[in-house]
Amino acid sequence: MKEIKDPKLLQSYLQAHQIESIFNEAIMPYLSIYHFDQGELILSQGEPSKYLYVLVKGKIKIYTTSAEGKTLILSFKTPIEVIGDIEYVQEIDTINTVEAVSSVYLIGVQHTLLKKLTNDYSPFLQFILSIITEKFYLKNNSMSFNLMYPVEVRLASYLLSVTQDENESLFSGQLCTTSLTDTANLIGTSYRHLNRVIRQFCTDGLVERSKGYILIKDREGLKNLAGGNIYE
Known part of the structure; x- marks a missing residue:
């Protein structure tokens, strides 16, 4: 500070x-x-x-x-x-x-x-x-x-929220995989379930997991899944 x-x-x-x-x-x-x-x-x-x-x-x-x-x-x-x-x-x-x-x-x-x-x-x-x-x-x-939305929606919203600022510009297009335990806790799911959802996101072409990071590949696809940045 x-x-x-x-x-x-x-x-x-x-x-x-x-x-x-x-x-x-x-x-x-x-x-x-x-x-x-x-x-x-x-x-x-x-x-x-x-x-x-x-x-x-x-x-x-x-x-x-x-x-x-x-x-x-x-x-x-x-x-x-x-x-x-x-x-x-x-x-x-x-x-x-x-x-x-x-x-x-x-x-x-x-x-x-x-x-x-x-x-x-x-x-x-x-x-x-x-x-x-x-x-x-x-x-x-x-x-x-x-309480009401599935993990897929919550994760999509989280990924969008941590990788763009108020001007819709990217300040980071990736999430470090070392923080996935924290991510699971923050969105209210288990680490194992979170990994299953990430694998599905990779299969669907929404993200790519590589070299210790999760890279966003299809931002619009995530937006459609999240229904907008619901965490915002």
């Missing part, structure tokens, strides 16, 4: 996403840009939550881990998205793990400063309310997806 103190870059992101109005003048000097490389953890489940972030560039993955150590993917997010909002309002530890899928840029500010300087600023409060209510709606859809 790298903190970037650049007022011009900050202003450009605020303007690009039309969110200048949600922050008042008092909090502006305390906003920073934070950069996370692909694969870096932004937040870890169970750890103290100190910052609220606004995703302004890149893609993140959100997943949860049970007490038994099982993980389950909840969603992928692209701008604009808020991270740490529920923790900020409820004053609780981090609920889910958030990981950078691509190179990620976020606007960040400490919870303590937000409470001190924006707690009575209605545009910010309305923005947070809108974001949180949308998350509850999407969480319901996500849980239904994991």
Whole structure:
């Protein structure tokens, strides 16, 4: 993680996403840009939550881990998205793990400063309310997806989600096979079943397994199978 103190870059992101109005003048000097490389953890489940972030560039993955150590993917997010909002309002530890899928840029500010300087600023409060209510709606859809759709659909959606960014451009056309155990956990299936589905995808010409990687060969075929990026 790298903190970037650049007022011009900050202003450009605020303007690009039309969110200048949600922050008042008092909090502006305390906003920073934070950069996370692909694969870096932004937040870890169970750890103290100190910052609220606004995703302004890149893609993140959100997943949860049970007490038994099982993980389950909840969603992928692209701008604009808020991270740490529920923790900020409820004053609780981090609920889910958030990981950078691509190179990620976020606007960040400490919870303590937000409470001190924006707690009575209605545009910010309305923005947070809108974001949180949308998350509850999407969480319901996500849980239904994991319960109701077959592994083939979930894997197709996962592969699409981890290999393209918000502009539909490829930042990686492959998935390392060393991470397949994690992939199986994240989409809620067994490693053995996941391998069976991958072999079928290879037979169907959707992907190719080679040299420690799974390469996407037919993106449109995966999109048709996934019915769109359902994890998104």
